[in-house]
Amino acid sequence: MQYIVLYLLLLLILLPGAKYERKGIDDLVCVQKNINNLRGIFAIFIIYTHCTLAYSELPVLLIPLRKVSTFGVGFFFILSGYGLAYSYNSKKKYLDGFLKRKISKILFTALFSRVITQIIIFFAIGRDFSIKCILSDMNWYIWALIVLYFVFYLAYSIFGDKCLRVLCVWFIVVFITCMLCICSQKGIMLLGRSYFISEWAFPFGITIYEYREKIERIISKQRVILIVIMLMLIGFTFALSLNAKDYSILDLVGHNTMLIPFFFFVFLICKYYVFNNWILNYLNVISFELYLYQFGIFVVLQECLNSLDISYFLLSVLLTVILASLVKNLCIGIIRLFSNYYNQLN
Numbered sequence: 001m002q003y004i005v006l007y008l009l010l011l012l013i014l015l016p017g018a019k020y021e022r023k024g025i026d027d028l029v030c031v032q033k034n035i036n037n038l039r040g041i042f043a044i045f046i047i048y049t050h051c052t053l054a055y056s057e058l059p060v061l062l063i064p065l066r067k068v069s070t071f072g073v074g075f076f077f078i079l080s081g082y083g084l085a086y087s088y089n090s091k092k093k094y095l096d097g098f099l100k101r102k103i104s105k106i107l108f109t110a111l112f113s114r115v116i117t118q119i120i121i122f123f124a125i126g127r128d129f130s131i132k133c134i135l136s137d138m139n140w141y142i143w144a145l146i147v148l149y150f151v152f153y154l155a156y157s158i159f160g161d162k163c164l165r166v167l168c169v170w171f172i173v174v175f176i177t178c179m180l181c182i183c184s185q186k187g188i189m190l191l192g193r194s195y196f197i198s199e200w201a202f203p204f205g206i207t208i209y210e211y212r213e214k215i216e217r218i219i220s221k222q223r224v225i226l227i228v229i230m231l232m233l234i235g236f237t238f239a240l241s242l243n244a245k246d247y248s249i250l251d252l253v254g255h256n257t258m259l260i261p262f263f264f265f266v267f268l269i270c271k272y273y274v275f276n277n278w279i280l281n282y283l284n285v286i287s288f289e290l291y292l293y294q295f296g297i298f299v300v301l302q303e304c305l306n307s308l309d310i311s312y313f314l315l316s317v318l319l320t321v322i323l324a325s326l327v328k329n330l331c332i333g334i335i336r337l338f339s340n341y342y343n344q345l346n
Contacts (some may be wrong), residue, residue: 017277040283081205117296200256234261289324
């Protein structure tokens with residue numbers, strides 16, 4: 001029963017300052033901004049799900065965290081797809097220098113996090129520090145995000161028509177994930193399931209923005225029917241993903257399709273409840289760093305703790321938040337320093 005604290009902690013972070021909107025938020029873009037406020041809570045949720053991987057036999061209360069881990073990363077893929085589509089349509093010449101700007105930032109941040117992580121592991125438990133470890137242990141999410149950014153750039157550079165752009169992104173992402181799944185199943189490529197069980201969320205996020213007016217009309221007119229359909233869909237896809245064999249096409253389809261009803265209910269909640277407090281706002285600012293820096297904390301704690309219990313989860317969250325905050329503030333300080341120096345020169 002000790003693990004009930006983990007769920008209570010999420011509620012304590014989420015609920016303070018929450019406001020009920022009786023009539024609901026009309027504009028989908030405004031609802032999406034409210035959803036964006038949940039980045040921090042989903043980052044903590046992802047830390048929880050990764051903590052469960054250290055257990056050979058899960059306590060009953062931890063089983064839901066392991067089984068719905070796809071929701072966490074899928075949530076961020078949806079936000080990424082939506083954010084890119086929104087930026088393209090609201091900023092002039094958004095694609096100019098897009099790949100250089102976006103991918104260099106992701107790679108620098110990821111490599112910097114790997115260096116910091118390896119330094120911490122070296123001093124904490126004496127594990128060797130090497131360039132090979134820095135590169136070989138780069139998280140799959142970084143590579144997946146880079147590929148998805150290439151897909152977005154390709155589709156939006158070639159096609160001017162909205163429908164063709166969306167279809168192009170869907171086709172390429174579905175094709176790549178299916179190929180990765182089949183190749184992994186046949187042993188041609190040794191990749192984890194993470195490379196293909198949540199990536200469909202990215203084109204889903206793009207679709208949400210590009211067809212936001214139609215989606216708003218459908219939800220407003222057919223809300224009850226949609227709720228019933230989505231309840232049935234999440235039940236069916238969850239059962240499918242549980243029973244499907246790992247690295248099978250059903251495994252891929254079940255997990256990816258499950259993200260559609262999942263996000264529908266997140267959207268519905270955020271349409272009527274506004275979440276805003278200083279803890280959520282701060283966690284949102286460091287959400288990407290929370291994802292990057294958790295893995296080194298896991299390694300150190302698994303080596304130092306005598307047993308894995310509730311303290312493993314709580315320490316993982318606390319130390320990751322502290323480390324992410326320090327790194328974020330350090331980077332902001334360095335950027336300001338160089339910016340001031342550059343301004344003085346000019």
